[in-house]
Amino acid sequence: MMTEISVSPLKEGLPFGRRVRGVTMAATEDAQTRDTLKNLFVEHGVLLFEDMDPSDALQVAVSNVFGPLKEHPVKNLSRVDADAYPGVVKIHSPGGSGGLVSIGTKQLSHWLPWHFDHAYNDELNYAGVLRATEIVPEGGLTGFTDGVALYEAFPKDLLAKIEGKTIIYTLNVQYETMRFGKPDDFAVLRSKPVPAGFADDVARMPRALHPAVWTRDTGRRCSTSARGCARASSAWKTPRVTPCSRR
Numbered sequence: 611m612m613t614e615i616s617v618s619p620l621k622e623g624l625p626f627g628r629r630v631r632g633v634t635m636a637a638t639e640d641a642q643t644r645d646t647l648k649n650l651f652v653e654h655g656v657l658l659f660e661d662m663d664p665s666d667a668l669q670v671a672v673s674n675v676f677g678p679l680k681e682h683p684v685k686n687l688s689r690v691d692a693d694a695y696p697g698v699v700k701i702h703s704p705g706g707s708g709g710l711v712s713i714g715t716k717q718l719s720h721w722l723p724w725h726f727d728h729a730y731n732d733e734l735n736y737a738g739v740l741r742a743t744e745i746v747p748e749g750g751l752t753g754f755t756d757g758v759a760l761y762e763a764f765p766k767d768l769l770a771k772i773e774g775k776t777i778i779y780t781l782n783v784q785y786e787t788m789r790f791g792k793p794d795d796f797a798v799l800r801s802k803p804v805p806a807g808f809a810d811d812v813a814r815m816p817r818a819l820h821p822a823v824w825t826r827d828t829g830r831r832c833s834t835s836a837r838g839c840a841r842a843s844s845a846w847k848t849p850r851v852t853p854c855s856r857r
């Protein structure tokens with residue numbers, strides 16, 4: 611029997627995304643509900659789960675609806691529970707630590723350009739399931755978009771330039787050496803600390819090549835062209851014409 615979940619648009623007028631309420635552990639174990647969630651993801655690209663038990667166990671159960679956990683390629687990121695939940699990492703930036711930048715007059719901690727996760731890895735993840743365990747009182751915004759909606763919103767002249775092109779990504783999130791994605795009025799106020807062993811992670815991973823535009827199983831065209839971690843592409847002449855979105 612299908613468990614009770616309710617589905618509504620993420621935001622009126624947005625071409626992607628759905629809000630899903632009422633997902634419980636029992637719902638994640640119900641075959642019909644699992645199929646509903648998988649189909650919603652394929653159709654709408656971004657799902658926002660609301661009113662859930664904020665536990666690691668339920669977060670992982672939701673993730674398992676969409677596929678098995680993928681080990682995170684960066685060995686030196688802290689894990690929530692490496693034995694119970696392989697690949698589930700904890701990202702945190704306590705006040706006064708981490709990278710600090712300014713964009714115009716605004717100071718931002720732990721800023722990153724638009725990117726898709728695991729871009730620097732040869733094997734992409736099917737989906738990421740993220741949960742905020744502690745929310746800062748101000749800012750703390752993370753933007754999400756959908757590759758199909760991105761493709762459809764792309765200016766056609768720029769799309770023509772990236773069709774059939776490959777983008778090279780490497781594991782580089784240091785502001786000083788990031789090649790693409792920095793706004794014109796960007797300045798580094800404090801460098802990102804480099805975690806112990808991070809250089810080993812970088813050395814272990816060869817560059818990754820991903821198509822700028824590709825076709826999903828549904829036949830819909832999709833773009834995952836993004837500047838974060840990008841090193842080069844024959845589609846991009848200079849950083850100024852880098853064709854991708856920004857948050």
Ligand SMILES: [Fe+2]
Pocket residue numbers: 725726727
């Ligand atoms: Fe990310």
